[in-house]
Amino acid sequence: MCGLLGCVGPLATKSLALSMRHLNHRGPDEQHWHTEDGLFLGHARLSIIAPSNGQQPIYSADRNIILVCNGEIFNHQQLRKELTARGHQFQTDSDSEVILHLYREVGMECLDALEGQFAFAIWDKHSQQLHLARDRTGILPLFYYQRGESLFFASEIKALLPHLSQSPILNPNSLKEIFTFWSPLAGHTQFGGIQQLRPGHKAVFTEGNLSESCYWDWQFPTDGNFLTDELQARDEFSRLLQDSVATRQVADTQVASFLSGGLDSTSVVASCANKPKTYSIGFSCSKQHDESSFQAEAADYFSVERHHSNCTPAQLADDFSNTIWHTECSILRTAPTPLRQLAQTVHDDGIKVVLTGEGADEILGGYDIFKETKIRQFWARQPNSKSRPALLSKLYPYMEGNLSSSQGYLEKFFSIGLDNPQQPFFSHLPRWNTTRACQQFFSEDFKQTLQHYNPVDKLEQSLPAAFNDWHWLNRAQYIEAHTLLSGYLLPSQSDRMLMSASVEGRYPFLDHKLIEFCNKLHPKLKIKGLNEKWLLKAVMQGKIPESIRNRSKQPYRAPDSASFFNLSSNLNQHPIVEAMMNPEKIKDYGYFCPTKVNFLLKKLARGATGNQRDNMAFVGILSTQIWHKHFIEDYNKHFNLRALMR
Secondary structure, X not given: OOEEEEEEOOOOOOOHHHHHHHHOOOOEOEEEEEEEXXXXXXXXXXOOOOOOOOXXXXXXXXXXXXXXXXXXXXOHHHHHHHHHHOOOOOOOOOOOHHHHHHHHHHHHHHHHHOOEEEEEEEEEOOOOEEEEEEOOOOOOOOEEEEEOOEEEEEOOHXXXXXXXXXXXXXXXXXXXXXXXXXXXXOOOOOEOOEEEOOOOEEEEEEOOEEEEEEOOOOOOOOOOOOEOOHHHHHHHHHHHXXXXXXXXXXXXXXXXXXXXXXXXXXXXXXXXXXXXXXXEEEOOOOOOOOOHHHHHHHHHHHOOOEEEEEOOHHHHHHHHHHHHHHHOOOOOOOOHHHHHHHHHHHXXXXXXXXXXOOOHHHHHOOOHHHHHHHHHHXXXXXXXXXHHHHHHHHOXXXXXXXXHOOHHHHHHHHOXXXXXXXXXXXXXXXXXXXXXXXXXXXXXXXHHHHOOOOHHHHHHHOOOOOHHXXXXXXHHHHHHHHHHHHHHHHHHHHHHHHHOOOOEEEOHHHOHHHHHHHOOEOHHHOOEOOEOOHHHHHHOOOOOOHHHHOOOOOOOOXXXXXXXXXXXXXXXXXXXXXXXXXXXXXXXXXXXXXXXHHHHHHHHHOOOOOOHHHHHHHHHHHHHHHHHHHHHHOHHHHOOHHHHHO
């Protein structure tokens, strides 16, 4: 992966080259750009394919079409062969060049032929049009900002900030979205005036106008005509997964793999023809978060080289501010920070590419939220039943006792919406209700700003026409893929953390052919009883350790508030908490209520581990305060063009 930056319009100048510095971590190997009157196209390169001649921008033979691309085209060898047979002549060995040649043939319909993870820009001198595109599931980011008749775009927001017409401001609606869905809604960012191209979308900018459209989306059967044959499903799924892993191991550099000790990453390693080095993170300070024993078991099973990192509370707290610099967004969990540490370990070993297991839960119903919904759908048919909601207590063997021990709590928590199980967001209402409770920490003035905005209504407006005709599991999958996956997991826990250390992540389970196949499967092949990801477990029988194959889903988590309090030194809280969450700073920034925040801090400082809401609220408030410090208070320090020239 790489980074790109560009501008089309009267404001395009060579000064954008200074902003390329903010993409150095995405492309440390080399940087090049094309500039002319009204046009700047820049590229920061992490060389993985064709290191000797894959420089960008890439030009057509007549230099009338110019391409900059961030990402990988995994079927580029087959496409190159087909294009060469049709008379195309290639100038480089780069996988990205196939995009340019396909565009010459069919325009932006070229997207239908591409298999990969990408964000790219094409300038067409003939039509005087700029074309932008982003991969189907939103693995690679692409942000844009329109200023008059000029359009600025970049792989990260920080590269755009020096070119705003005024200092950046918060998009207040985005904070309400984050404190509901864990991330801004698709297309939105935390910065006022800055948007992002949505997953599976393309856009064209011409004569000062930007038009965005969808070229791919998750689709499910509306007529109940699912694939039900188990043997056929196993064979086809196994073939698609093997192909996906194989294409993602192709590189002109070494490819390693993350190994969490869970089913997904272990299955990826099992599917590798050439077993890779593996990298794992553990938490010796917290048994409930640590999976080191399973990681070691998997590595021994495959006889692979294993590199293990341990993340301490001090390391997590010390690096949290840097995490927010890279997420460019508030977050509600500390989980991205240890992954940043792990990515740095990978980088220090000279590795540029890692495989991960991200996406398996979304395509095969792996999260607890899907099993919860299955039980709640069953319960809704007899809402007065006592035995049906009792099934909820079986879902959380990895959780501390405060959630799974109280049947009364579970019934109260999950009963929301029980009277209407067909409503679009039935599956997610309990979770969103918990997250929205964190909004009580907003200041009164900030609440007034948001009083007329309902992010759930906004999300409902974006649902496809066929949504209500889908099976309940498919509806839940669609929501999860379009909120948590594309909004939080892929940017904040994947791309931004890996690329902060100049490491590319590749995601075999997010191959669009594999997604399309799994979307046709009958739900019983995904969740059989309460056994999640049944098909993957069936395919992996005899290929991975049985203890891992039969593990209940344990989502990757890291210690949250506990990392910032009750330190071993004579300090009771980490200095970043005192600096960013003291009453004066909370009042100064204006987003949160100082009295309520202070009460929360005292509760956590007493040694209380905090419930889920307390932990989300603490991390959300702290990360928002740090975001404001980085990007608003210190704007002139980091993003003023005069500062960049020094």
